[in-house]
Amino acid sequence: AQSVSQHNHHVILSEAASLELGCNYSYGGTVNLFWYVQYPGQHLQLLLKYFSGDPLVKGIKGFEAEFIKSKFSFNLRKPSVQWSDTAEYFCAVISYGSSNTGKLIFGQGTTLQVKP
Amino acid sequence: DTGVSQDPRHKITKRGQNVTFRCDPISEHNRLYWYRQTLGQGPEFLTYFQNEAQLEKSRLLSDRFSAERPKGSFSTLEIQRTEQGDSAMYLCASSSIGRVGETQYFGPGTRLLVL
Numbered sequence: 410a411q412s413v414s415q416h417n418h419h420v421i422l423s424e425a426a427s428l429e430l431g432c433n434y435s436y437g438g439t440v441n442l443f444w445y446v447q448y449p450g451q452h453l454q455l456l457l458k459y460f461s462g463d464p465l466v467k468g469i470k471g472f473e474a475e476f477i478k479s480k481f482s483f484n485l486r487k488p489s490v491q492w493s494d495t496a497e498y499f500c501a502v503i504s505y506g507s508s509n510t511g512k513l514i515f516g517q518g519t520t521l522q523v524k525p
Numbered sequence: 526d527t528g529v530s531q532d533p534r535h536k537i538t539k540r541g542q543n544v545t546f547r548c549d550p551i552s553e554h555n556r557l558y559w560y561r562q563t564l565g566q567g568p569e570f571l572t573y574f575q576n577e578a579q580l581e582k583s584r585l586l587s588d589r590f591s592a593e594r595p596k597g598s599f600s601t602l603e604i605q606r607t608e609q610g611d612s613a614m615y616l617c618a619s620s621s622i623g624r625v626g627e628t629q630y631f632g633p634g635t636r637l638l639v640l
Binding site (some may be wrong): 413439441443451452453454455458460465499501503510511512513514515516517518 | 556558560565566567568569570573580581616618620622625626627628629630631632633636
């Protein structure tokens with residue numbers, strides 16, 4: 410079965426520290442990749458996405474992610490986190506197989522806590 | 526763009542009761558998805574519609590669950606004879622297929638608590 414694995418469930422950083430959240434998926438075919446963020450009390454919001462082309466994608470609020478096909482990975486990065494980045498982060502994949510279903514398969518999520 | 530809306534935002538019910546949730550997608554989006562999210566987990570796919578046609582249902586969707594999208598606009602998700610295990614956040618997302626790919630936008634969710 411297709412699956413998405415996020416390596417870290419809970420990350421605590423100080424402001425200005427660098428961030429990297431790991432994400433690996435199991436499907437070997439054509440994939441679209443996403444990172445969603447859920448700030449406290451808010452709904453899921455799209456942070457960035459990869460469909461094709463340049464494997465380094467930039468999103469909102471200074472986040473970026475790199476698609477490494479050979480490693481089935483799509484890690485999220487930010488050079489310098491802020492207290493306002495405290496949130497839950499979800500990696501998600503759409504794998505297009507025999508059907509054209511665009512259902513998202515999510516990882517478990519990573520809770521990021523940034524200390525001021 | 527008013528975003529995806531869901532109603533109600535919270536629902537508390539007793540075991541055995543029926544509940545119905547509504548989702549209003551972004552107006553020009555022809556695809557609508559339902560997901561369920563439990564504490565500490567990512568959302569899990571339940572079902573999806575393209576216009577008014579329900580094209581896929583997850584095995585998570587037992588016979589007690591039914592979803593409709595009668596005119597290809599809003600959708601309802603009904604749970605009959607609720608059980609405590611149905612307690613979760615029910616999320617709705619909508620999308621339209623672009624030239625390159627599909628991006629889903631999520632609503633605020635309906636949090637269900639079954640007592």
